[in-house]
Amino acid sequence: MCGIVGYIGNREAFPVLLKGLKRLEYRGYDSAGIAVLNGSLHVYKKAGKVTELENFTNGKDVAATIGIGHTRWATHGVPNDTNAHPHLSNSGDLALIHNGIIENYDALKKELQKRGYVFSSDTDTEVLVNLIEEIRKDQPSLEDAVRTALNEVVGAYAIVVIDRNDPDHLIAARKGSPLVLGVGEDEFFVASDASPIIEYTQNVVYLDDQEYACISRDGSFFIKTLGNVEKTPFIHKLEMSLEAIEKGGFEHFMLKEIYEQPKVIADALRGRMSASQGWIKLGGLTEYSNRIENAERILITACGTSWHSALIAEYLIEDLARVPVEVEYASEFRYRNPIIFENDVVIAISQSGETADTLAAIELAKDRQALIYGICNVIGSSIARMSHAGSYTHAGPEIGVASTKAFTAQITILTLIALQIAKAKGTVSATKLREILYELENMPKKIEQTLKLDAQIQEIAKIYKDASNFLYLGRGYNFPVALEGALKLKEISYIHAEGYPAAEMKHGPIALIDENMPVVFLATNASAYEKIISNIQEVKARKGKVIAVVNEGDTHIRSLADHVIEVPATEEVLSPLVTIVPLQLLSYHIAILRGCNVDQPRNLAKSVTVE
Numbered sequence: 001m002c003g004i005v006g007y008i009g010n011r012e013a014f015p016v017l018l019k020g021l022k023r024l025e026y027r028g029y030d031s032a033g034i035a036v037l038n039g040s041l042h043v044y045k046k047a048g049k050v051t052e053l054e055n056f057t058n059g060k061d062v063a064a065t066i067g068i069g070h071t072r073w074a075t076h077g078v079p080n081d082t083n084a085h086p087h088l089s090n091s092g093d094l095a096l097i098h099n100g101i102i103e104n105y106d107a108l109k110k111e112l113q114k115r116g117y118v119f120s121s122d123t124d125t126e127v128l129v130n131l132i133e134e135i136r137k138d139q140p141s142l143e144d145a146v147r148t149a150l151n152e153v154v155g156a157y158a159i160v161v162i163d164r165n166d167p168d169h170l171i172a173a174r175k176g177s178p179l180v181l182g183v184g185e186d187e188f189f190v191a192s193d194a195s196p197i198i199e200y201t202q203n204v205v206y207l208d209d210q211e212y213a214c215i216s217r218d219g220s221f222f223i224k225t226l227g228n229v230e231k232t233p234f235i236h237k238l239e240m241s242l243e244a245i246e247k248g249g250f251e252h253f254m255l256k257e258i259y260e261q262p263k264v265i266a267d268a269l270r271g272r273m274s275a276s277q278g279w280i281k282l283g284g285l286t287e288y289s290n291r292i293e294n295a296e297r298i299l300i301t302a303c304g305t306s307w308h309s310a311l312i313a314e315y316l317i318e319d320l321a322r323v324p325v326e327v328e329y330a331s332e333f334r335y336r337n338p339i340i341f342e343n344d345v346v347i348a349i350s351q352s353g354e355t356a357d358t359l360a361a362i363e364l365a366k367d368r369q370a371l372i373y374g375i376c377n378v379i380g381s382s383i384a385r386m387s388h389a390g391s392y393t394h395a396g397p398e399i400g401v402a403s404t405k406a407f408t409a410q411i412t413i414l415t416l417i418a419l420q421i422a423k424a425k426g427t428v429s430a431t432k433l434r435e436i437l438y439e440l441e442n443m444p445k446k447i448e449q450t451l452k453l454d455a456q457i458q459e460i461a462k463i464y465k466d467a468s469n470f471l472y473l474g475r476g477y478n479f480p481v482a483l484e485g486a487l488k489l490k491e492i493s494y495i496h497a498e499g500y501p502a503a504e505m506k507h508g509p510i511a512l513i514d515e516n517m518p519v520v521f522l523a524t525n526a527s528a529y530e531k532i533i534s535n536i537q538e539v540k541a542r543k544g545k546v547i548a549v550v551n552e553g554d555t556h557i558r559s560l561a562d563h564v565i566e567v568p569a570t571e572e573v574l575s576p577l578v579t580i581v582p583l584q585l586l587s588y589h590i591a592i593l594r595g596c597n598v599d600q601p602r603n604l605a606k607s608v609t610v611e
Contacts, residue, residue, distance in 0.1 A: 002029060002070065002073045003021060003025070003027045003029060003099075004024075004068075004070055004097055004099055004158055004190065005017050005020030005024065005189070005191045005192075005196045006068045006170055006172065006188075006189065006191070007020075007065075007066065008168075008188050008216075008217055009188060009217070010065060010186060010187060011065065012065065013064050013067035014062040014067060016189070016200070017034050017036075017067050017068070017069035018050070019199075020069060020196030020197075021050045021070075021196075022050050023196045024196060025071065025600060026401060026599060026600065027193075028401060029071035029073050030048075030072060030073060030074050031045065031046060031074075031079050031080070031083070031085075032045065032048075032050045032069070033046070033053065033097075034053065035067055035088075035097075037164060037167050038061070039167075041088065041093075042064075043095060044056060045084035045085065046081055047079050066162060066167055066168075066170065068095060068096075068160045069097070070097035070098075076125075077123045083122055083123050085097045085123075085125060087123065087129050089132070089133035090117050090118060090133065093133065093163060094132060094161060094163055095129070095161070095164075096125060096129035097125075098124075098158070099157065100156035100175075100176060102124035102153050103154045104155070105155075108127050108152070108153070109127045112127065112131065112134060124155075128157075131149045132145045132146055135148050135149050142161065142166065142171060146159075146161060146171050146212060147212065147224070150175070150210075150212070150226055156176030156177050156356065157174065157175055157176070158175075160190050167217075170188075170190070170215050171213070171214055172213045173212035173213070173226075174207045174210075174211065175226075176209060178193060178206075178352075178354045179191075179207045180192070180204050180380075181205040182200060182201045182204050183201060183203040183235060184200055186218075187200075187219075188221065189201065190215070193378070195399075202237055203236070204380070205234065206236065208385065209382070211226070236379070236380050239379060252588075252599050253399040254400035254402055255588060256400075257404045258404045258451070258588065260396070261405050261408050261447050262444035262445070262451075263444070264393075264394075264408060265408060265409065265444050265447065266444045267394045267395075267396075268393055268395070268409050268412040268413055269440060269441070272416055273419075273437055274437070275434055275441045278434050278437065281420070282391050282417060283391070284373065284390045285373070291343075291371055292371070292373070293424045293425060295323060295343065296323075296324070296344075297323070297325075297326065297341070298323055298325045298326075298344070299338075299340070299344055300313055300346075300349065301329075301330045301346060301349075301361040301362075302327075302329075302348065302355075302358060303330050303331060303355055303357055304487070305487065306349040306350055306351060306358075306403075308407070308480045309407055309410040309414060309480075310347070310414075311327050311483070312477060312481075313414040314327050315480075316418035317417070317418045319573060320418045320419060320421075320422040321422040321425055321427055323421065328361070330355065330358040333361045334364055340368040344371070345370065346361075346362070346365040346372050347373045347375060347417075348361065348373070348383055349374075349410055350374075351393075351395075351398060352376065353374070353377065353378045353382055353383040353384050354383070358383065359382055359383060362387070363386075366386070372388050372390075373388070373390050374386070374391075375391055375410060375413055377393045377394075377398065377409065379392060391413050393409035393413055395409040400599050401491070401600060401601055402491045402587075402598065402601065404488075408447075408581075411577055412440075412577070415574065419433065419437070436573060439574050443570070446567075446577075449567075449568050450567050450581045453582060453585070454585055456565065457565065457586050457589060458585075458589045460547060461589035461590045461593055463563075464547075464590065465593040466594075467495060467516070468495065468496065469497065469512065470486065470496070470497035470520065471486075471499075471505075472485045472486040472519075473499070473502040473505060473521050475502045475522075475532060476525050476527060476528055476572070477576055478522035478524065479500075479501045481575075481580050481583070482499035483499035484580060485520060485583030485586075488583060488584055488587035489583075489587040489590065491587075491601050491604060492587055492598045493590045494594075495590065495594075502528075502532055502535045505535055505538065505539075510539075510542070514543060517545065519539050519546055520586075521535065521539075521546060521548045523536070523549060523557055524550060524572075524575050525572055525575065526572060532557075533560070536557065537560065540560060545563075547562065547565070547586075548560075548563070548565070549579050550566055551566065552566045552568055552569060565582045
């Protein structure tokens with residue numbers, strides 16, 4: 001949520017900040033602002049899109065070589081110009097941008113008001129910048145004041161502070177919200193993630209929780225903990241390219257990322273398996289192989305789309321490796337006092353690696369001595385650093401808010417995990433193992449074949465773009481796919497949609513079915529084929545409209561359904577990798593036909609880094 005960008009160096013700061021904010025738009029926001037320092041602090045901020053801020057600053061004084069910028073997603077205070085960041089201290093000396101939530105801001109605000117401070121916004125951020133200013137009365141050093149203030153606040157934050165009286169330094173700090181420092185040639189960049197930085201440098205330092213960085217114009221910087229202990233910074237080399245965060249000729253990032261899935265799956269598999277030789281090797285899994293392979297129980301925790309991939313993992317691991325699995329919403333797991341044993345394995349899944357609830361779930365599980373296995377997409381992210389072991393999905397930057405390629409990449413990794421454990425435990429035959437591995441190797445081609453159905457799916461979308469509700473039904477491995485298909489439609493088209501196990505239709509949802517209700521069936525399961533046909537007949541008897549995703553050559557369901565989308569047949573355990581693709585395309589085209597912003601749907605953020 002929200003986006004931070006900062007710059008200090010020799011080039012003009014404003015263009016860097018503005019372009020950085022545009023790069024961060026995918027994170028979700030409702031207002032934007034920039035502060036530049038050139039003897040005076042000039043603050044410009046507007047509710048709405050970054051383009052509105054850009055228009056607002058035309059002709060304004062923006063010449064400076066130090067500045068900060070921010071895109072806000074409202075928590076405290078409605079979206080408007082006043083509540084937008086950056087926020088100034090009462091004296092006008094300090095400007096601050098902030099991601100996160102200061103939970104004790106109200107008590108701090110009342111105390112500051114007693115001391116004469118006046119607040120113009122409804123935000124917790126304005127409280128923080130004035131708290132720093134108040135502390136400076138006794139501790140003139142900005143570094144000391146920031147450190148002291150952050151030791152007094154409760155909550156999560158990533159902040160950057162600049163001082164009107166010191167144009168040669170800026171301070172950045174984090175706790176529970178991501179922050180990365182880009183190290184250039186006598187210049188520095190600060191951002192919520194690497195996307196605003198990659199154009200200028202590939203050298204970055206990821207700040208850990210409760211750390212702050214003091215950055216100087218002379219090309220030096222240091223990092224300390226909030227306990228005033230200096231840390232040795234580790235400079236990472238970014239693997240992403242500028243091209244990876246551009247649309248590459250596609251109209252939207254979401255469509256580009258849907259079409260990237262064949263390559264993403266190939267990249268996720270590369271070097272990790274061989275069908276011809278019958279081996280699977282995930283480095284993180286191998287490192288803790290004895291503990292993972294002998295685990296009596298595996299817990300998987302995640303949110304949103306990642307939770308749906310976790311449900312598929314439950315089917316995979318129990319089916320292939322015969323290990324009991326429990327799947328938990330991270331947001332519930334952290335609060336319900338769960339039973340966690342020290343010999344449990346906890347798999348945490350997150351595209352960004354920064355999901356606040358998932359991070360909290362990891363902390364809880366680590367406190368109880370469970371082994372943490374992280375699956376995420378962003379190298380250097382918090383989950384990657386907090387886990388004992390793990391696997392990167394290598395999906396590349398996912399800019400579209402509605403996750404697509406990250407989902408299939410997660411399923412690919414989870415499939416390899418299930419197969420590697422199954423092979424070690426001997427719960428799957430060598431013949432069956434190779435059959436599944438060969439299908440995995442062929443999966444990129446099968447998804448390429450499925451993507452060729454785009455035009456057909458667009459025609460179906462035209463028919464149902466004005467529907468008020470959708471129902472998605474699947475059995476077995478395709479039940480989580482039904483949930484994910486419904487989520488995609490809700491996220492980007494704002495049509496109410498629900499996913500259910502097909503057998504549950506008679507336990508309530510069937511009451512909703514009439515001639516206006518489109519029902520999407522995932523009907524590729526051989527193991528439940530006759531039961532799915534019965535469900536389809538029940539819907540047709542009530543005049544519902546049936547859109548069926550079936551295996552190629554399926555004539556039986558074609559005779560029953562209103563629309564049939566034929567996908568390449570594959571092993572049932574791998575079917576979600578294929579069946580999700582038509583649902584992604586269907587939601588995309590319906591949303592476009594309804595005039596929705598598919599890359600930046602309303603009220604949503606790419607990475608939920610606060611509760």
